[in-house]
Amino acid sequence: MKILVCMSNVPDTTTKIRFKDGNTKFDDAGVQWVINPWDELALTRALELKEGSGGAITRITVANVGLIDTEPTIRKALAMGADDAIRVNAEPLDAYFIAAQLAEVIKKEGFELIVCGIESSDYNNCAVGGMLSEFLQMPSVSSVSALDYINGAISIKREIDGGKEILSSEIPFIAIVQKGISINPRIPNMRGIMTARTKPLKVYQPAAVEPLTEYTVYEMPPAKAACKKISPDNVKELVHLLHTEAKVI
Amino acid sequence: MNFEFTEEQLMIQKAARDYAQRELIKDVIERDEKAIFPTEHIKAISELGFMGMLVDPKYGGGGMDTVSYVLALEELSKVDASVGVVMSVNLSLVCYGLQEFGTEEQKEKYLRPLTADKHGAFLLSEPEAGSDATSQRTLAEDKGDYYLLNGTKNWITSADSASVYIVIAQTHPEKKHKGINAFVIEKDTPGITLGPHEKKMGMRSSDTHSVMFTDVKVPKENRLGEDGFGFKFAMKTLEGGRIGIAGQALGIASGALERAIKYSKERKAFGTEICNHQAIAFKLADMATAVDAARFLTLHAAWLKDQHKPYGIASAKAKLFAAETAMWVTTEAVQIHGGYGYVADYHVES
Numbered sequence: 001m002k003i004l005v006c007m008s009n010v011p012d013t014t015t016k017i018r019f020k021d022g023n024t025k026f027d028d029a030g031v032q033w034v035i036n037p038w039d040e041l042a043l044t045r046a047l048e049l050k051e052g053s054g055g056a057i058t059r060i061t062v063a064n065v066g067l068i069d070t071e072p073t074i075r076k077a078l079a080m081g082a083d084d085a086i087r088v089n090a091e092p093l094d095a096y097f098i099a100a101q102l103a104e105v106i107k108k109e110g111f112e113l114i115v116c117g118i119e120s121s122d123y124n125n126c127a128v129g130g131m132l133s134e135f136l137q138m139p140s141v142s143s144v145s146a147l148d149y150i151n152g153a154i155s156i157k158r159e160i161d162g163g164k165e166i167l168s169s170e171i172p173f174i175a176i177v178q179k180g181i182s183i184n185p186r187i188p189n190m191r192g193i194m195t196a197r198t199k200p201l202k203v204y205q206p207a208a209v210e211p212l213t214e215y216t217v218y219e220m221p222p223a224k225a226a227c228k229k230i231s232p233d234n235v236k237e238l239v240h241l242l243h244t245e246a247k248v249i
Numbered sequence: 250m251n252f253e254f255t256e257e258q259l260m261i262q263k264a265a266r267d268y269a270q271r272e273l274i275k276d277v278i279e280r281d282e283k284a285i286f287p288t289e290h291i292k293a294i295s296e297l298g299f300m301g302m303l304v305d306p307k308y309g310g311g312g313m314d315t316v317s318y319v320l321a322l323e324e325l326s327k328v329d330a331s332v333g334v335v336m337s338v339n340l341s342l343v344c345y346g347l348q349e350f351g352t353e354e355q356k357e358k359y360l361r362p363l364t365a366d367k368h369g370a371f372l373l374s375e376p377e378a379g380s381d382a383t384s385q386r387t388l389a390e391d392k393g394d395y396y397l398l399n400g401t402k403n404w405i406t407s408a409d410s411a412s413v414y415i416v417i418a419q420t421h422p423e424k425k426h427k428g429i430n431a432f433v434i435e436k437d438t439p440g441i442t443l444g445p446h447e448k449k450m451g452m453r454s455s456d457t458h459s460v461m462f463t464d465v466k467v468p469k470e471n472r473l474g475e476d477g478f479g480f481k482f483a484m485k486t487l488e489g490g491r492i493g494i495a496g497q498a499l500g501i502a503s504g505a506l507e508r509a510i511k512y513s514k515e516r517k518a519f520g521t522e523i524c525n526h527q528a529i530a531f532k533l534a535d536m537a538t539a540v541d542a543a544r545f546l547t548l549h550a551a552w553l554k555d556q557h558k559p560y561g562i563a564s565a566k567a568k569l570f571a572a573e574t575a576m577w578v579t580t581e582a583v584q585i586h587g588g589y590g591y592v593a594d595y596h597v598e599s
Contacts, residue, residue: 072256079260187267190298190311193260 001149001171002059003050004111005043006102006128007077008036008092008120009070019218026218033073038117040080040185042177046115047081047186049149057149059083061111065092065101071201079188079196090206094213099131104207106136112171113154118143118178129176140174141167147175254320261317264297265324273328280331280454284446286410287332287454291368294325294336301364303340304348308356309364315489315551319496323544326500327507331455333500335368337493338406343369343415346486347433350474359413359433370411370436371490372402372460373483379404382417382483383426387462389418396420396432396472398440398465408443408458412436416462417483420476429479432471440465488561489554495547495567498575503540505575505582509533512586529585536578543571 011017012032020027035043043062050057062077063086064070074085086109088101106114116129133140145164146157154169159180188196230238242249254262273290280287294300303318304310318340326333347360363369378384387400398418414434421428434441444459474482510533513524523529546567553560583590 075256076260184271185267187264187297188260189264189296190261190302190313193257193264194306194311194313196257196260 001053001057001112002061002110003046003057003113003115004106004109005039005046005060005062005077005082006114006116006132007039007043007062007064007074008117008122009033009064009066009073010036010120010122013037013121017220023218024215033070035073035076035185036117036120036122037185038119038121038177038179040077040117041179041182042115042117042175043077043080043082044182044184044186045147045177046113048182049147053149056152061086061109063088063102063105065090065098065206067091074201075196076188078199078201079192080186081188081192082199084200084202086202086204088204088206093211095125095127095131096213097209097211099128099135100209101204101206102128103132103135105204106132108204112173113149114138114172114174115147116174116176118176129174133174136172136174138172138174139169140176141169142176144175144177145180147177147181254316258314258317258320261302261313262320262324265299265321266327268294268297269325269328273325273332277329280329281451282453284448284453284456286456287329287335288410290329290332291335291410292366294332295364295366295368299325300336300339300368301344304344304360304364308348308360310344311364314555315492316548316555319492319499319547319551322493322496323500323503326497327504329454330497330501331452333497334452334455334494335407335410337490337497338371339363339368339411341490341493342371342486343411343413345489346371346415346431346473346482349485350431350478350482351433352470354470355433355473363413367412368407368410369413369415370405370407371486372405372408372414372416373487374402374404376401376403383429383480385417385419385429387416387418388422389416389420389430389432389467391420392466394469396430396467396469398432398434398462398467400462402460402462404447404457405460406455406457408460409446409456414441414460415473417479418462420479424477426480427477429483430476431473431479431482432467433473434465434467434471438465438467488564491564491568492547492550492554492560495543495550495564495571498568498571499540499543499547501575502536502543502571502578505579506533506536506540509536509582509585512589516587523585532581532585536581539574539578543567543574546570 012034015031018027046060050060060082061084062082064074065088074087078085086105092098119126129140141156143158144156145159148155154173156167156175158165298311299321301309302311302313306312322333322337344360344363347356373382375386389396389398414436416432416434418430419428420430440463442461447457449457513529514522516523550560550563550567553563
């Protein structure tokens with residue numbers, strides 16, 4: 001079985017966000033780029049599945065829609081242990097555009113399991129996995145918190161209100177995973193880092209797809225107000241403030 | 250001049266940082282307080298490839314450059330300098346010595362395991378021969394097909410946890426430093442005994458002992474290099490060792506600086522975070538400048554080594570300045586933490 005892990009290239013989560021050109025563009029000057037944290041966990045789980053599969057899983061590929069400057073981030077995924085990578089040479093304009101590009105790649109390459117992080121930490125679109133499912137007419141489940149491959153079928157767990165849901169699916173299948181799918185992202189070892197450049201990184205030219213989104217303006221969220229500390233025995237004051245200031249009760 | 254790191258160097262730095270900040274930090278204070286050797290962590294960083302990162306891949310190593318080594322050592326030592334010193338002694342002294350001067354058989358037998366689950370110790374210092382390495386009293390008498398070792402070595406890092414020793418000893422006292430030899434010896438060789446775990450001021454979880462040799466038989470094939478090569482061997486090896494210790498000291502300094510900056514942004518006095526007071530801000534600026542200077546000196550020495558240029562003087566300067574910086578910056582970091590700095594729970598104390 002071949003697994004594809006879809007991967008976004010996102011600013012490091014500690015980046016100070018700034019905008020340029022009259023707040024119409026994200027200012028990426030000096031930004032450190034990383035693998036989207038959800039995708040990093042997805043890749044970690046995919047690697048664990050391959051290692052425990054006794055040879056049944058033969059290949060882990062990562063795919064990214066991005067220009068050439070995303071390649072260092074792709075190589076981080078190769079250093080972690082992915083076998084090869086695909087980059088669709090286009091700016092990732094919106095979730096629809098990305099999903100359409102990835103769908104083309106999957107049609108050409110053929111993967112039995114596709115793993116997507118539930119969202120990306122930059123635009124929080126949360127839409128690529130679901131759209132892929134539609135484009136490919138492939139079953140998908142979202143908010144997956146445990147993923148296994150047992151006797152040729154996919155077994156998944158997801159958190160639901162008051163408990164856990166356990167589902168299984170035939171392949172091909174799309175798992176849209178959340179944090180918890182793996183405890184920590186895998187730290188690449190020296191061998192992985194040194195061989196990352198020698199692993200195949202295929203570049204596809206993008207399919208003709210028009211994005212459906214236009215960015216008009218970026219705004220920063222309002223600054224968080226200072227935290228007020230109330231003594232644990234002063235419930236009256238807490239209720240008063242929640243009522244008059246926070247206006248939540 | 251090029252001040253940019255390569256993609257691989259940055260990945261190594263991040264891997265070391267991730268491991269240190271995620272795993273090493275969990276029990277570092279307890280390990281230091283109770284002088285517990287970081288067995289599991291050394292195993293984990295071996296699996297990640299750090300313990301053999303400079304060794305030729307032919308012998309199971311990572312084949313990394315010295316710049317990467319400094320970056321990794323800094324990140325690990327920021328959190329736990331004991332782990333830093335175990336790694337530094339293994340790589341800079343033991344692995345380097347074996348790789349550069351060992352025979353093919355010695356490399357296969359002793360170097361290869363040091364890149365996997367074993368690590369080594371370097372036995373040079375004696376009660377009366379520390380920096381004055383020429384005054385070796387440990388004797389390695391030539392008995393024909395073996396050497397007979399007798400003597401005592403002091404302040405030996407990893408003396409108990411290591412499985413392989415490189416021992417410097419005198420074979421021909423009349424020839425002075427030209428009579429010295431270096432040997433690779435397994436720690437469990439009969440006749441080797443350890444003194445008690447030294448109670449140190451810091452880096453308590455690295456195991457430091459004295460090591461006694463009583464009629465220890467060492468086969469001839471365990472000598473490194475020609476007869477009398479030991480002093481040169483030690484000098485050559487220690488040149489690179491200084492880069493490792495500089496990287497470790499740099500980590501101690503930059504770790505203390507990071508904690509001081511963080512604390513100064515949290516702690517308030519006179520109505521504002523203390524980093525806004527010039528008394529603290531000036532201190533932080535001086536500390537950050539010194540840490541960067543130590544970093545540049547250390548990386549420069551590492552770069553010279555990687556370019557196969559002479560690096561002895563550069564590595565000595567780096568070690569001197571980085572060690573002085575570690576002493577000074579940690580004292581200042583304790584000052585910035587005020588009373589909390591003197592308390593072990595705040596980590597900056599160590």
